[in-house]
Amino acid sequence: MRAVVWHDVGEISLDEVPDPAVRDPEDAVVRITASAICGTDLHFVRGTMPGMEPGTVLGHEAVGVVEEVGRDVRNFVPGDRVVIPSTIGCGRCSYCRAGYYAQCDVANPNGPSAGSSFYGGPRSTGPFDGLQAEYARVPYAHTNLVAIPPGVTDEQALMVSDILPTGWFGARLAEVGPGDTVAVLGAGPVGQLAVLSARIQGAGRVFVVDGHADRLETARLQNAETIDFNTEDPVAAVTDMTGGIGADRVIDAVGVDAESPASGPAAEAITKEDRAEFEREQAQAAPRTGQQGAQWRPGDAPGEALRWAVDMVAKAGTIGIVGVYPPHFTSFPLGLAMNRNLTVKAGNCNHRRYVPGLLSRIAKGGADPTTILTQQARLPGVIEAYEAFDRREPGWTKVALEVAG
Numbered sequence: 001m002r003a004v005v006w007h008d009v010g011e012i013s014l015d016e017v018p019d020p021a022v023r024d025p026e027d028a029v030v031r032i033t034a035s036a037i038c039g040t041d042l043h044f045v046r047g048t049m050p051g052m053e054p055g056t057v058l059g060h061e062a063v064g065v066v067e068e069v070g071r072d073v074r075n076f077v078p079g080d081r082v083v084i085p086s087t088i089g090c091g092r093c094s095y096c097r098a099g100y101y102a103q104c105d106v107a108n109p110n111g112p113s114a115g116s117s118f119y120g121g122p123r124s125t126g127p128f129d130g131l132q133a134e135y136a137r138v139p140y141a142h143t144n145l146v147a148i149p150p151g152v153t154d155e156q157a158l159m160v161s162d163i164l165p166t167g168w169f170g171a172r173l174a175e176v177g178p179g180d181t182v183a184v185l186g187a188g189p190v191g192q193l194a195v196l197s198a199r200i201q202g203a204g205r206v207f208v209v210d211g212h213a214d215r216l217e218t219a220r221l222q223n224a225e226t227i228d229f230n231t232e233d234p235v236a237a238v239t240d241m242t243g244g245i246g247a248d249r250v251i252d253a254v255g256v257d258a259e260s261p262a263s264g265p266a267a268e269a270i271t272k273e274d275r276a277e278f279e280r281e282q283a284q285a286a287p288r289t290g291q292q293g294a295q296w297r298p299g300d301a302p303g304e305a306l307r308w309a310v311d312m313v314a315k316a317g318t319i320g321i322v323g324v325y326p327p328h329f330t331s332f333p334l335g336l337a338m339n340r341n342l343t344v345k346a347g348n349c350n351h352r353r354y355v356p357g358l359l360s361r362i363a364k365g366g367a368d369p370t371t372i373l374t375q376q377a378r379l380p381g382v383i384e385a386y387e388a389f390d391r392r393e394p395g396w397t398k399v400a401l402e403v404a405g
Helices: 039-046 154-161 163-173 189-200 213-220 234-241 264-268 272-285 304-312 334-339 351-363 379-390
Strands: 002-008 011-016 028-037 062-069 081-084 135-138 181-185 205-210 225-228 247-252 313-321 343-346 375-378 399-402
Touching: 002 379, 011 379, 028 154, 028 379, 039 379, 062 135, 062 154, 081 154, 154 163, 154 351, 163 189, 163 247, 163 313, 163 351, 181 189, 181 304, 189 205, 189 213, 189 247, 205 213, 205 234, 213 225, 225 234, 234 304, 247 304, 304 313, 304 334, 375 379, 379 399
Parallel strands: 181 205, 181 247, 205 225, 247 313, 313 343, 375 399
Antiparallel strands: 002 011, 028 062, 028 135, 028 399, 062 081
């Protein structure tokens, strides 16, 4: 079968690899009909999430059709349409049973303290081969597959594999409630769906901060109030528009590849000391990069979104962090957060906890996450799609891959 394979930092390719097979009684093999490229995949190529094993198939978002099941999979049969939640849980340990699937005690072969397992990730997550492929092996399939309801398209279900649950989880971490003013940092795919999630969860007002006009326009069409950090200081803008108070809740949907402002007052406010700190953070986050000119370039301000989040949230406010930071990243303005009585929550999304409910909401017409889908590419063109998405070219906010047919 064909699959997108990670070989080294800055080096991926579309390769022929062996077909997956049922290895354990709780496995299933799924024929992938659609997959997607996520910003997290770019971390692996850029080098801001080290620890990848050469030969790992990338990708953690997919929908498909069940081809084969192990003898202990009793709730699916060949032919079922399914979505594959990104993080992997066993479904029976105390963490899974409490809804913390991303902290499953069993799924990660590195042991209970190793943290989240997900498809197509570094050694510390398994590793498990990913979903940017024609077929995939799904462990603990009784838990890690969810049936797609009638009336829900592949494209809609694909958004529920990762980014809609992650946006929803970000709003939950930030404790968004009725009437809240919410600031979302980052208008990429997760940020866009954090806007949608915040609205559904009751937010009265939502700001979005980004530096790319096309992404800000997509957010505006969701009725978000947009702030371009290349033309104004986002902290000052949020503070001014909230009467000096700040946002009640902030969601960081950026992570370690944050970009510094290129112009405007926010750029002018960056000191030599700030720049030196960003360089230190970048060296810590990505000790080895795959940068090739403008391609695979890590963000030049890894801690910027965290600083802005702490600065723009109201006193006693709440910050939810779903932007990806590698385990060895240590920068956070803790002193300021403590002295402002802030609540800070972060984590990998417990996808399986939210996927069924979000699919039901879509089936009933209560949400349509495909409004953020900007590009579709076929599997043979996947490397070019990766490169365009990495360069943040206009119109490349979310890329779906047509795999079958």
